[in-house]
Structure formats: C-alpha cells, structure tokens
Amino acid sequence: DETSSTPGDRRRVPVVAIVLQAPAKLTLSLRITGVRDDGFHLIDAEMVTLDLHDLVTVDPDRNGTVITGRYADGVPTDDRNLAVRALGGRSVGLTIDKRIPHGGGLGGGSSDAAAVMRWTGHPTDDAGLADAATLGADVAFSLIGGRARVRGIGEIVEPLPHLDRVVTLVIPPLQVSTPAAYRAWDELGAPTAPGPNDLEPAALRVEPNLARWRDKIGDATGRTPVLAGSGATWFVHGEHSNALAALGNEGAEIIAARTTPAS
Numbered sequence: 001d002e003t004s005s006t007p008g009d010r011r012r013v014p015v016v017a018i019v020l021q022a023p024a025k026l027t028l029s030l031r032i033t034g035v036r037d038d039g040f041h042l043i044d045a046e047m048v049t050l051d052l053h054d055l056v057t058v059d060p061d062r063n064g065t066v067i068t069g070r071y072a073d074g075v076p077t078d079d080r081n082l083a084v085r086a087l088g089g090r091s092v093g094l095t096i097d098k099r100i101p102h103g104g105g106l107g108g109g110s111s112d113a114a115a116v117m118r119w120t121g122h123p124t125d126d127a128g129l130a131d132a133a134t135l136g137a138d139v140a141f142s143l144i145g146g147r148a149r150v151r152g153i154g155e156i157v158e159p160l161p162h163l164d165r166v167v168t169l170v171i172p173p174l175q176v177s178t179p180a181a182y183r184a185w186d187e188l189g190a191p192t193a194p195g196p197n198d199l200e201p202a203a204l205r206v207e208p209n210l211a212r213w214r215d216k217i218g219d220a221t222g223r224t225p226v227l228a229g230s231g232a233t234w235f236v237h238g239e240h241s242n243a244l245a246a247l248g249n250e251g252a253e254i255i256a257a258r259t260t261p262a263s
C-alpha cells in the first residue's frame with residue numbers, strides 16, 4: 001500500500017520509506033583554543049565525512065526503532081539514541097543499519113541524528129546549527145558534511161573545498177571517554193601537541209594502552225598515526241589495509257575510507 005488516506009480526505013498522502021546515508025566523521029586535526037566559563041572547551045578542528053556510512057530508513061507507515069547491521073550491538077533503541085531524539089516525538093518507523101563502529105569517535109550516532117534532521121527539514125543557518133549542537137557536539141558538522149572547519153564547541157561550521165583523500169582507520173578495542181580526555185587536557189595544563197591533535201596527549205593519559213597501538217601502526221606503515229579527536233581511533237593517510245591486516249587479529253577494526261564531498 002503506497003498511499004494512505006483518511007475517510008473524507010480528498011488528498012492522498014504518499015507513504016514512502018526513505019533510505020538516508022549517514023556518513024562517518026573523521027577529525028583530521030583539533031586545536032583547543034580556550035575553555036568557556038561553563039567548562040566546555042572551544043575547538044578549532046578540521047573534519048571530513050567518509051564514504052563509510054550507516055543507512056537510516058525512515059518509514060512513515062511504521063512505528064518503533066530497529067537497529068541492524070555489523071555494529072548493532074550496544075546501540076540503544078529508546079531516546080538515548082540520538083536519531084530517535086532527532087525525531088522530536090514524530091511517530092515513524094526508524095531502521096538504522098549500523099556500519100560505522102561506535103565508541104571510537106567516528107560520530108556515527110551524531111550522523112544518524114543529522115540524517116533524520118535533514119529529513120525533517122531542520123534549518124542549517126547559524127541558529128539551526130547551534131540548536132543541533134545541543135543534541136551532540138558533532139551533530140552540527142554532520143548536518144553540513146563534506147570538509148569543514150569546526151569551531152566554538154562544535155556549532156560553528158565553515159565549509160571548506162573538498163579534498164579527495166584516502167585514510168586507513170584502526171579502531172582498537174579500547175574506549176576513551178571524550179569528557180575524560182578533556183578533563184585530562186585541563187590537568188596536563190592545556191598543552192598544545194606537536195602533532196595535529198591537542199587531545200592526543202590527554203587521551204594517552206586516560207588510556208595508556210593507546211600508545212601500544214600507535215607504535216604498532218607506525219611500525220607497520222612507516223607513517224605517523226594521528227589520533228582521531230579523543231580516540232580511540234587512530235588513522236594514517238593513504239591505503240594501508242594490507243600492512244595493517246595483522247592488527248585485525250588483535251581485535252582492531254581496519255577500515256580504508258575515502259573523503260566525501262558535502263551532499
């Protein structure tokens with residue numbers, strides 16, 4: 001049944017399920033430029049979307065939330081799920097095919113939410129982005145996508161020209177809490193890292209085992225790994241999935257991905 005109507009309603013309202021792509025986010029660089037009075041950190045970051053994506057199906061003819069896919073485990077279906085919250089109480093069916101590993105800083109939950117918000121027609125002007133950022137720090141960027149400079153606490157998103165790049169992600173079986181990493185940065189005395197990510201020393205303090213993974217990735221590729229945001233995902237530029245395959249046997253996910261333009 002592709003249409004629905006109520007008796008006496010002369011319009012026939014199409015009921016069509018829509019499949020939305022929700023891309024992973026990669027934080028290529030991150031400077032911390034200050035701390036607000038309320039304790040939130042101000043950032044100046046370069047973020048890109050990747051061709052790794054979840055699929056979010058919105059079906060107005062159904063109700064309830066279903067999580068499927070390789071990384072479905074541990075993803076909530078109630079309103080702890082950012083995509084459910086982004087529906088703002090609309091009763092539609094939501095199916096999220098999780099292809100983005102979660103807990104590694106790839107922003108999958110925020111991206112699922114942004115996909116829903118694009119479907120609801122959420123505005124992307126400054127006020128709309130500020131509102132989106134209250135749902136999650138990465139939601140504003142995810143609404144814009146592509147390559148962008150992201151500032152404030154994540155709500156200031158300035159699109160940058162697309163650069164076609166390939167990166168190889170290594171997602172170790174470790175979790176780094178983002179708030180804990182920022183707290184560690186405060187405790188370390190607000191350091192600026194020599195590499196592109198100021199949070200790297202702080203994340204290493206929170207999870208010392210990250211260093212072991214960094215060294216293995218460096219040894220296998222001859223490249224300097226960069227921590228993605230607060231981690232625990234490391235990445236190197238270029239396609240190195242063969243060189244890194246052995247780390248897959250140690251419980252890491254190895255994913256080569258390409259940057260995507262804003263859609």
Ligand code: ATP
Nearest residue numbers: 075080081082102103104105106107108109110112
């Ligand atoms: P962060 O960017 O905050 O480090 P992340 O990118 O590592 O998060 P997400 O995919 O955003 O990972 O998921 C982090 C946690 O958020 C999950 O473990 C889960 O409990 C919760 N969550 C809420 N909504 C979603 C969603 N739609 N998909 C996945 N996880 C979600």
